[in-house]
Amino acid sequence: MTAAQSGATGDKGRVLSGKVVVVGAGITGLSAAWELAKAGCTAITVVETSDATGGKVATGTLGGAWFNEGPDAFVARGGVVRSLCSELGLDEKLISPGTSQAWCFTRGKLRPYPANTLLGVPTRVGKLMAADLLSPLGRLRALADLVLPGSTLDNDEALASLLRRRLGREASEAMVEPLVAGINAARATHASVQATAAPIAAAARRSRSLILGAKAVVKQTRASNGPVFLGLDGGMATLTTTLETALEEAGVCILRSWEAIGIDRSKQGWRLVGKDRDIDADAVLLACPAKAAARILSTLAPAMSELLATIDYASVASIGLSYPASAVPSLPPGSGFLVPATEGTTISACTFVGQKWPQLGRKDRVLLRAFVGRAGESRALDSTDAELIEKVHADLARILGLQGPPDDAVVTRWPVGLPQYQVGHLSLAGTVHKELRSLGALDMAGAALDGVGIAACIESARRCSEHVAARLAAMAQSG
Numbered sequence: 001m002t003a004a005q006s007g008a009t010g011d012k013g014r015v016l017s018g019k020v021v022v023v024g025a026g027i028t029g030l031s032a033a034w035e036l037a038k039a040g041c042t043a044i045t046v047v048e049t050s051d052a053t054g055g056k057v058a059t060g061t062l063g064g065a066w067f068n069e070g071p072d073a074f075v076a077r078g079g080v081v082r083s084l085c086s087e088l089g090l091d092e093k094l095i096s097p098g099t100s101q102a103w104c105f106t107r108g109k110l111r112p113y114p115a116n117t118l119l120g121v122p123t124r125v126g127k128l129m130a131a132d133l134l135s136p137l138g139r140l141r142a143l144a145d146l147v148l149p150g151s152t153l154d155n156d157e158a159l160a161s162l163l164r165r166r167l168g169r170e171a172s173e174a175m176v177e178p179l180v181a182g183i184n185a186a187r188a189t190h191a192s193v194q195a196t197a198a199p200i201a202a203a204a205r206r207s208r209s210l211i212l213g214a215k216a217v218v219k220q221t222r223a224s225n226g227p228v229f230l231g232l233d234g235g236m237a238t239l240t241t242t243l244e245t246a247l248e249e250a251g252v253c254i255l256r257s258w259e260a261i262g263i264d265r266s267k268q269g270w271r272l273v274g275k276d277r278d279i280d281a282d283a284v285l286l287a288c289p290a291k292a293a294a295r296i297l298s299t300l301a302p303a304m305s306e307l308l309a310t311i312d313y314a315s316v317a318s319i320g321l322s323y324p325a326s327a328v329p330s331l332p333p334g335s336g337f338l339v340p341a342t343e344g345t346t347i348s349a350c351t352f353v354g355q356k357w358p359q360l361g362r363k364d365r366v367l368l369r370a371f372v373g374r375a376g377e378s379r380a381l382d383s384t385d386a387e388l389i390e391k392v393h394a395d396l397a398r399i400l401g402l403q404g405p406p407d408d409a410v411v412t413r414w415p416v417g418l419p420q421y422q423v424g425h426l427s428l429a430g431t432v433h434k435e436l437r438s439l440g441a442l443d444m445a446g447a448a449l450d451g452v453g454i455a456a457c458i459e460s461a462r463r464c465s466e467h468v469a470a471r472l473a474a475m476a477q478s479g
């Protein structure tokens, strides 16, 4: 299937013969190449430093079943991932989580996570008052948000400072921070509320009370029907491997084990400098992590390179453990649990894989997926794989009452895992896009600047490839 045959919209009939190179074959780079092909670009090359495509989208096996080592779901609302899946013929592979109930391990036991929150911010007073997750004093302090004098979010600020000011420290640490950390591995004391938790920023702008603002945002979002999250049968890598095949069938050249280390101007436009050889191109789209982009841009755009180098990444690891069913007493109903940083455990979260994804539920074994590592807290990751498995098992045995060791395990380390958006990140990202675009047919897309989720990466890829295609079209017109 070619991009045009996919039937997706695009400037069909337009041919842009200029050569485009995309740096990085994660979901951003692959979907950008797809968008460029749909826009009529006929000479697209994707260069990828590793020997495989997909970046953080990775599916392996555990206990004889497929197992997501990176993302396991995507935000379905907004439709951008769904429409890509449709173009790739993957509609039949979409799967919904079996449950949305989650738990939180605090004050020595698992406690149900209240439903109907906005990224952990309570939206219903009744549910908040009944939330065993917080101590009675913590609940009353959170309720004070309804009457505390005004503090709308004018600009950006640290997530923790907003949450603690409105809801108090306990609600911030036990309810919101673990959820946000579960998505971005973020440290709330440093994370930009605008870039890391946009819905909370929207709630803060909407009302003096964060609870009432969150209620209004939830009400508005509910108007768009359909599941919040979806996954893919066979694992999330089904998306990237299908995309890779479709791109190659459409004539896109994917160069694996090809590391970009610099970019210069050339007669044609750009010379992408590789470790072993260079490629001349009319347009370049960077879709790699910030540090790699900083290195590539160090001579051409030193100020942008310095800005990009300030974006830190949290190192994280996903540890999959497979237990014989006899070692696991019945798990609480739900998709898993989060652990606030204050609990001092090795793990930050755990997914009950077979309950979240019923396709993976088996009578004879139980698959658990734990996460280790948060921004500024990567000491546990200095352990060897065997030590890490032991520490994670010890946490899980204590929390879930496991009665025996796992008989299969998979440790996946993501040393440059999740970008940390500090206060002011949106303005940094805006500056980088603007400055790179001012240099010509050049841009940068993906998680480093525009949001960590798969949906955000694909949206970013779409926007940046539109810019690149428009520049190529203008260049073709001007001869």
Ligand SMILES: Cc1cc2nc3c(=O)[nH]c(=O)nc-3n(C[C@H](O)[C@H](O)[C@H](O)COP(=O)(O)OP(=O)(O)OC[C@H]3O[C@@H](n4cnc5c(N)ncnc54)[C@H](O)[C@@H]3O)c2cc1C
Residues within 6 Å of the ligand: 023, 024, 025, 026, 027, 028, 029, 047, 048, 049, 050, 053, 054, 055, 056, 057, 069, 070, 071, 072, 073, 074, 075, 258, 259, 260, 261, 287, 288, 289, 292, 316, 317, 318, 414, 417, 418, 445, 446, 447, 448, 451, 452, 453, 454, 455, 457
């Ligand atoms: C453990 C984990 C769980 C996650 N869970 C979810 C989830 O459930 N849902 C969700 O939506 N998101 C999740 N995410 C986030 C999401 O997976 C990532 O943000 C997203 O996949 C990033 O895509 P990307 O293409 O921008 O970057 P990457 O996936 O990092 O891809 C960048 C690519 O560029 C390549 N590259 C780097 N340097 C160079 C160079 N110099 N030259 C050439 N190539 C280069 C890299 O090898 C890589 O393949 C998770 C992330 C992690 C780590």
